[in-house]
Amino acid sequence: MRGSLAAAYAWLDERFDLGALVEFARHKRVPVHRGSVFYYAGGVTAFLFLLQVGTGILLLMYYRVGTDASYESVRYITTKVPFGWLMRSVHSWGANLMVLFVLLHMLSVLFMKAYRKPRELTWLTGCALLGLSMAFGFSGYLLPWNELAYFATKVGTDIVGQVPLVGHWLLRLVRGGDEVTGATLSRFFGLHVAILPALLTSLMGVHLLFVQTQGMAGADRAKKTMAFFPNFLLRDAIFWLVVLNAVCALAVFFPWELGKKADALASAPTGIKPEWYFLSQYQFLKVLPGRIGPVAGELVGIAVIGAAGLVFALVPFWERLVPEGRRDRAVELFGWVSLAVLGAMTAWGYLS
Amino acid sequence: MNRKAFLNLAMGAGAAGFMGSMFYPVLRFLLPAEQTEAEPDILKVGSVADFADGFSKILKFGRSPVIVIRDLKGGFHALNATCTHLDCIVQYKKDEDLILCACHNGKYDLSGKNISGPPPRPLERYEVKVQGTDVLVFRKPA
Numbered sequence: 001m002r003g004s005l006a007a008a009y010a011w012l013d014e015r016f017d018l019g020a021l022v023e024f025a026r027h028k029r030v031p032v033h034r035g036s037v038f039y040y041a042g043g044v045t046a047f048l049f050l051l052q053v054g055t056g057i058l059l060l061m062y063y064r065v066g067t068d069a070s071y072e073s074v075r076y077i078t079t080k081v082p083f084g085w086l087m088r089s090v091h092s093w094g095a096n097l098m099v100l101f102v103l104l105h106m107l108s109v110l111f112m113k114a115y116r117k118p119r120e121l122t123w124l125t126g127c128a129l130l131g132l133s134m135a136f137g138f139s140g141y142l143l144p145w146n147e148l149a150y151f152a153t154k155v156g157t158d159i160v161g162q163v164p165l166v167g168h169w170l171l172r173l174v175r176g177g178d179e180v181t182g183a184t185l186s187r188f189f190g191l192h193v194a195i196l197p198a199l200l201t202s203l204m205g206v207h208l209l210f211v212q213t214q215g216m217a218g219a220d221r222a223k224k225t226m227a228f229f230p231n232f233l234l235r236d237a238i239f240w241l242v243v244l245n246a247v248c249a250l251a252v253f254f255p256w257e258l259g260k261k262a263d264a265l266a267s268a269p270t271g272i273k274p275e276w277y278f279l280s281q282y283q284f285l286k287v288l289p290g291r292i293g294p295v296a297g298e299l300v301g302i303a304v305i306g307a308a309g310l311v312f313a314l315v316p317f318w319e320r321l322v323p324e325g326r327r328d329r330a331v332e333l334f335g336w337v338s339l340a341v342l343g344a345m346t347a348w349g350y351l352s
Numbered sequence: 353m354n355r356k357a358f359l360n361l362a363m364g365a366g367a368a369g370f371m372g373s374m375f376y377p378v379l380r381f382l383l384p385a386e387q388t389e390a391e392p393d394i395l396k397v398g399s400v401a402d403f404a405d406g407f408s409k410i411l412k413f414g415r416s417p418v419i420v421i422r423d424l425k426g427g428f429h430a431l432n433a434t435c436t437h438l439d440c441i442v443q444y445k446k447d448e449d450l451i452l453c454a455c456h457n458g459k460y461d462l463s464g465k466n467i468s469g470p471p472p473r474p475l476e477r478y479e480v481k482v483q484g485t486d487v488l489v490f491r492k493p494a
């Protein structure tokens with residue numbers, strides 16, 4: 001066994017120079033310190049993405065798109081297909097946890113200031129990956145064509161329509177018409193299973209390539225380090241197993257609801273709320289008055305949310321304006337304040 | 353203009369033309385055709401007997417939904433049911449005798465005026481007439 005493995009390795013090595021790759025992997029070091037546990041968040045995110053791809057492909061075997069088929073096919077998956085309920089729930093919970101881990105990963109990078117030169121582009125690709133993950137969540141949410149999803153999509157796409165000048169045009173592009181209809185469902189389906197996977201996979205490739213070529217931030221200054229391969233990767237694998245178990249446990253004990261089928265002539269149900277990762281933005285839009293001076297309140301709200309996102313994404317660039325001595329403190333303060341605001345708005349949205 | 357500048361310009365123009373002719377059809381393909389569906393001016397919403405006091409109903413009126421309400425004093429109201437905030441569909445709250453949008457807690461009175469929460473504009477009003485036993489809604493604002 002050993003012999004034939006070694007022979008296969010030698011065969012490949014002769015043709016592709018695997019030795020160089022192994023040598024490269026061996027050089028990567030991971031700093032060991034109090035916050036090291038946060039280094040696993042990125043790997044867990046990647047693992048959850050793979051889990052989403054796997055369960056997503058399985059769901060595709062039964063899912064049908066259309067206003068008279070989507071809801072029914074998801075109901076069929078959850079009630080008739082053996083383990084269909086499990087696959088769907090794992091997919092839904094996995095999506096939520098994936099967004100959670102992207103956020104955790106980003107926050108840890110922020111607090112460790114790992115985005116600093118020369119890693120600005122890694123940070124920016126990471127921000128884009130967060131955006132894509134949220135787009136994944138938003139588009140996938142509509143696919144069961146239930147009441148909550150219908151209104152979430154109406155509101156979410158209407159926000160797109162508020163963009164000055166090109167808003168109406170964008171709205172029609174996203175909805176496939178003026179209203180949220182079967183055309184929207186088809187578009188979201190295409191987005192969710194073709195466009196976004198292609199974008200996210202390629203961008204994730206670039207992100208990982210950056211991480212591999214530049215190595216981990218602080219590895220050269222750290223007092224203690226460990227080899228990425230195999231030491232860190234094996235620990236990573238343990239975390240993946242733990243997360244897989246957590247997702248399965250959540251799926252079993254808190255199966256995802258399907259709710260009522262969407263109806264274009266039904267009022268929005270009381271107590272309607274978006275997924276937790278849109279809750280803070282939602283709450284913000286909810287408490288703004290109809291008009292702020294001469295402009296519509298929602299327009300101000302959307303502008304503020306957009307600007308906040310931009311400030312977050314551009315941390316590596318604006319932090320240089322802060323004098324060196326105070327820079328670390330400033331970024332940490334920014335991180336804590338953002339976290340507090342987001343947390344408070346989310347809690348408020350959840351409770352109100 | 354020397355030869356090099358001329359060639360660069362020609363190449364650039366060619367590349368731009370090529371890109372344009374590639375992307376324009378794709379963009380047009382993605383943009384849905386404008387709807388030319390006729391908007392009817394009158395809608396029959398049912399008979400008076402269907403509408404008990406405090407009853408409301410949402411129907412399709414051309415492209416947008418309309419909410420027809422019979423308030424607690426027996427008066428009829430018909431309004432565009434699409435919230436002016438972010439496009440949700442409103443409901444009649446019998447106990448408070450007002451119109452509520454559950455999405456962000458927007459409230460309107462029965463004349464369609466936005467009275468609290470985020471909605472920036474009133475709801476569009478339609479005229480309601482009772483002819484014989486039929487309840488009719490007219491697009492012409494009351």
Ligand code: FES
Binds near residue numbers: 440453456457469470
């Ligand atoms: S959509 Fe009606 S209050 Fe926001």
